[in-house]
């Protein structure tokens with residue numbers, strides 16, 4: 001069934017308080033829910049009470065203490081409806097029975113390892129008990145959990161701990177938790193299990209002591225130390241940057257191995273995919289550490305942006321997600337290098353969100369219709385949502401942005417808000433009309449910005465015309481111009497930055513170098529320009545748009561040398577690489593010899609020589625665009641094989657030309673001393689990884705020997721994995737030996753084994769599909785574990801373009817098989833895997849002809865989940 005934004009109605013009933021009594025049992029958990037209900041003055045008078053359920057078994061219902069007869073309600077697994085409901089406030093007591101062990105969807109109450117845990121966002125609470133399972137019903141929860149003491153010595157729920165104790169003679173015990181902050185049901189959580197714990201504490205800015213705890217598998221407590229450190233830094237940062245203080249007496253995090261997403265911000269009890277909690281130098285790469293830091297921060301920041309202020313309905317998901325992603329990106333930028341953080345955030349956006357926005361699954365940041373809300377936890381809602389908040393800050397400036405945020409927290413604390421509510425705070429704080437800006441939330445598609453510059457040597461003026469256009473997306477054939485903040489600078493002949501003067505721009509625009517493009521075109525004539533300038537456009541990636549066409553090669557080379565915006569220097573290097581690779585694709589198509597990329601190679605040599613100043617930045621700038629970048633940039637009739645050979649060709653050219661430079665850099669960045677996961681150490685290791693890859697590209701034998709040595713001697717996972725990826729690409733016995741050694745060394749360590757599975761799935765060789773199929777019968781492979789499925793099948797479908805898109809359709813058949821096998825067990829995961837095909841229409845015709853019937857086959861399955869059906873249907877539309 002379609003749910004539409006325009007159909008929103010306030011609930012007919014409110015639930016002020018919930019008292020839950022959960023008696024944990026593997027297959028028959030008993031849930032008694034006592035609800036304090038009253039009619040909503042804003043609801044329909046006399047309306048029946050219809051509570052949501054999902055696969056529930058009802059045991060009994062009592063109204064104000066009186067057991068209801070079967071004729072007084074209707075109960076199905078999906079709903080509990082009472083027609084005769086008092087007009088005065090009343091208490092409804094509902095008893096249900098659920099089977100956590102049989103819950104393979106990982107939504108509701110389920111088992112991960114030996115623990116009980118919950119996931120209620122978006123609509124999992126209704127899998128525990130009948131409820132008004134919608135985010136605008138806010139209640140105060142008291143949760144009593146009871147369990148066998150030996151099985152679940154640890155019992156946790158939201159809020160602050162209350163009474164606990166043993167139930168003598170039964171082997172069972174209980175704990176009561178109370179959360180004083182009214183919250184929607186999606187933020188409910190409980191955990192029961194035998195877990196290890198790392199404890200710490202935090203003193204808030206007003207001097208309150210908070211007890212912090214991270215619960216993990218026994219024996220892994222030490223691996224939670226970095227997460228704990230990140231948590232404390234997040235708590236401090238939110239105080240300093242946003243004035244937000246933590247509000248409960250305790251903050252608990254539980255790491256589980258079976259989780260559909262990254263983590264969940266349940267009030268006072270965050271539940272995490274353990275991938276984003278556990279990290280040690282031997283098991284986690286620098287990227288993993290950064291992931292832990294970012295996700296810990298993200299979930300913590302939700303306490304204010306998500307929990308204290310929540311969403312009125314699921315169409316407003318970006319209200320909490322886009323804003324919270326923006327906040328975690330800013331946190332990481334402050335903890336590490338701002339430039340490198342920006343580059344990697346934009347890479348992420350372009351990798352997943354741009355293709356989504358350009359394909360059949362495109363939707364506005366605030367969608368106006370959905371069939372399955374779980375399919376809208378997308379890069380568009382999260383990452384493009386964050387870009388909108390960033391643009392808002394860019395447009396109004398840091399100070400006004402902070403004043404608007406303060407107003408938001410003041411006005412909407414304790415409320416379920418909308419995107420309009422959010423924007424109204426910034427409009428009121430600045431006196432600015434944001435109605436046009438708001439279009440970013442409702443219009444899908446990535447705007448394309450183009451520029452045209454004309455230099456007049458006599459007048460010493462430079463006329464710049466900026467244009468924007470957005471292509472149609474599903475359901476939105478006509479597009480309007482949006483408000484685009486364009487950060488720009490002009491550079492002169494000698495690389496000097498020019499002062500901006502123009503009668504066509506506001507003084508503040510000229511002073512800040514930030515111009516608003518809110519019509520389809522804008523012409524700005526700059527004056528006192530001594531010679532034809534180079535334009536550095538969209539500095540810092542000031543808006544989530546595509547720039548087309550990319551600047552000329554000579555201009556890019558100049559920008560790479562002189563731009564003082566590090567993002568645009570990186571962008572110049574990427575654009576040069578793209579040009580060089582596409583030139584190779586063209587040459588191959590015309591059967592002519594590969595063109596050489598001297599200018600680009602020379603620029604890389606300079607970058608490598610100067611890498612010591614900022615190794616992390618240099619590593620980013622020295623990295624070639626990925627195959628996915630290439631596929632996205634070529635836009636249509638994508639031929640993965642042609643892109644792959646062109647990319648490998650350029651890589652070899654660079655490797656040969658820069659071999660001595662790469663060897664020198666490899667030696668210079670040789671790590672010594674103990675591993676530290678900070679940005680500086682990570683930057684050095686990243687650069688060394690890039691150098692190793694260049695050496696292997698230029699001289700495979702030399703690179704192979706070096707990689708083998710690095711692999712054997714590695715003192716941390718970053719160095720070990722960079723060596724293993726080099727060996728994976730080189731192939732041969734050395735590769736297989738390394739994979740075997742890696743497996744033996746880390747047998748039983750599931751997070752490390754995920755890397756072992758993923759890296760094998762990305763080997764760009766014909767035999768890989770067979771290898772993946774073989775690995776699916778490996779004793780360590782399990783369809784029930786989302787991380788493992790994503791590691792093997794997700795990596796294959798998303799990061800191995802030549803194999804996944806093989807012309808014998810073996811990759812497509814494999815994905816189809818896995819999606820259909822997974823669908824009845826874990827529909828969310830199946831649907832997510834299927835969205836690997838989000839850009840299928842941009843492929844060349846032969847591949848499209850192979851994919852379409854497979855999508856139809858999936859869509860035609862009887863009993864297919866709503867999740868997978870929704871993706872398949874939209875992909876085909």
Ligand code: ARG
Pocket residue numbers: 121122260261263264265298299321374377828
């Ligand atoms: N709110 C969580 C986060 O972004 C994500 C939960 C998504 N869950 C889901 N079933 N779609 O931190």
Ligand code: ZN
Pocket residue numbers: 298302320321324
């Ligand atoms: Zn989130």
